[in-house]
Amino acid sequence: MTKKRNIVVKIGSALLANQELLTPRYGFLQRLLEDVATLRAEGNDVIICSSGSVALGLRIIGETPESAGVSDKQAAAACGMPLLLNAYKQVGHEFGFEIAQVLLTLGDFEDHRRFLNTRNTVHRLLESGVMPIVNENDTITTEEIRVGDNDRLAAKVAQMVGATDFIILTGVDGLYDRNPDDPDAEFIPEVSDVGPYMAATKGKSTLGTGGMETKLQAANMAQEAGVTTWIAQGEVDRPLSTVLDGSRRATKVLPNPNPLSGWDSWIANRLQMAGSLVVSEAVADALAQGERPIRRADVVSMDGDFTRGDVLHIYDSKGIERARGLTDFTSEELRVLTHNPSTDPEQLLGYKTRGEIVRSNNLVMLETRHLLWDAPDGFGEG
Numbered sequence: 001m002t003k004k005r006n007i008v009v010k011i012g013s014a015l016l017a018n019q020e021l022l023t024p025r026y027g028f029l030q031r032l033l034e035d036v037a038t039l040r041a042e043g044n045d046v047i048i049c050s051s052g053s054v055a056l057g058l059r060i061i062g063e064t065p066e067s068a069g070v071s072d073k074q075a076a077a078a079c080g081m082p083l084l085l086n087a088y089k090q091v092g093h094e095f096g097f098e099i100a101q102v103l104l105t106l107g108d109f110e111d112h113r114r115f116l117n118t119r120n121t122v123h124r125l126l127e128s129g130v131m132p133i134v135n136e137n138d139t140i141t142t143e144e145i146r147v148g149d150n151d152r153l154a155a156k157v158a159q160m161v162g163a164t165d166f167i168i169l170t171g172v173d174g175l176y177d178r179n180p181d182d183p184d185a186e187f188i189p190e191v192s193d194v195g196p197y198m199a200a201t202k203g204k205s206t207l208g209t210g211g212m213e214t215k216l217q218a219a220n221m222a223q224e225a226g227v228t229t230w231i232a233q234g235e236v237d238r239p240l241s242t243v244l245d246g247s248r249r250a251t252k253v254l255p256n257p258n259p260l261s262g263w264d265s266w267i268a269n270r271l272q273m274a275g276s277l278v279v280s281e282a283v284a285d286a287l288a289q290g291e292r293p294i295r296r297a298d299v300v301s302m303d304g305d306f307t308r309g310d311v312l313h314i315y316d317s318k319g320i321e322r323a324r325g326l327t328d329f330t331s332e333e334l335r336v337l338t339h340n341p342s343t344d345p346e347q348l349l350g351y352k353t354r355g356e357i358v359r360s361n362n363l364v365m366l367e368t369r370h371l372l373w374d375a376p377d378g379f380g381e382g
């Protein structure tokens with residue numbers, strides 16, 4: 001590992017918290033941060049995306065993973081976060097490096113200005129030799145506005161910082177073609193297309209909010225940004241460097257050889273759907289042929305309440321997602337435009353506009369390399 005690597009590591013709750021006692025697992029943290037120290041000494045940057053705050057706080061508020069509701073988890077996160085950071089800080093000091101906490105919400109990823117501000121903060125920490133520990137701000141997020149799983153959050157961080165490697169540490173040694181409890185399950189050492197494996201990935205851990213399904217979704221987001229993803233068992237000595245040097249088994253998800261630009265990657269890799277448009281198959285095919293905007297006459301129907309600058313998912317009339325693009329109009333403005341197709345846009349909206357809903361330079365065709373999202377309920381309705 002002579003070439004400098006920019007490594008993002010995602011760690012699940014089950015590795016960080018004792019499932020029965022709901023206390024920090026210092027033995028794991030010791031092995032992890034000792035390995036981080038070695039990687040940093042070799043000139044690599046390491047960012048940790050850590051679960052665990054909710055799990056560690058449940059005991060303090062008298063709840064269990066099974067009994068906790070949304071408000072319980074928010075309170076548990078508030079109690080557990082100091083415990084989690086203190087554990088990282090204590091062990092980190094043993095190996096001579098500082099840590100910093102970076103708390104994020106969905107909006108920090110989906111709003112481009114906040115995305116860039118967050119990236120600048122993380123880069124500044126790395127320049128100072130401080131290791132960022134990233135987590136979703138579970139104390140203030142609700143189900144409607146949260147990322148929902150730290151696998152995809154970590155993939156967005158990997159995209160944000162231009163990571164070379166994205167390591168997902170989990171309770172199994174990688175991806176299998178079916179449930180690994182099945183005696184006939186076969187280990188998958190390398191993946192270029194995660195799509196065929198999605199059906200075999202249902203289920204999640206007791207403490208976590210994501211299973212192998214979200215790990216493959218995260219891997220797909222990372223590979224489209226040109227990042228190599230590794231899915232590996234976390235309960236070993238040197239859990240990171242043994243993956244990177246190939247000395248133990250892990251599933252490697254190959255990066256796309258022609259990754260998207262930073263701007264296109266930000267548009268294409270979504271955490272939640274702000275809204276959607278349906279266009280005819282002829283329009284969808286025309287979009288795929290070259291640079292062409294989406295105009296109001298192209299819209300068959302729309303869904304969602306969105307604002308200007310949100311990313312919309314574009315479906316053809318068969319319900320197949322074909323593209324994602326940045327809207328120049330709010331949902332209210334777009335309804336006015338599409339319901340009055342023969343009236344000049346400036347007259348309808350009160351300001352000068354070309355009436356292009358999604359400009360061609362803000363549109364990304366998905367082709368076959370992205371995991372596609374299902375169309376919203378009530379597909380094709382107004």
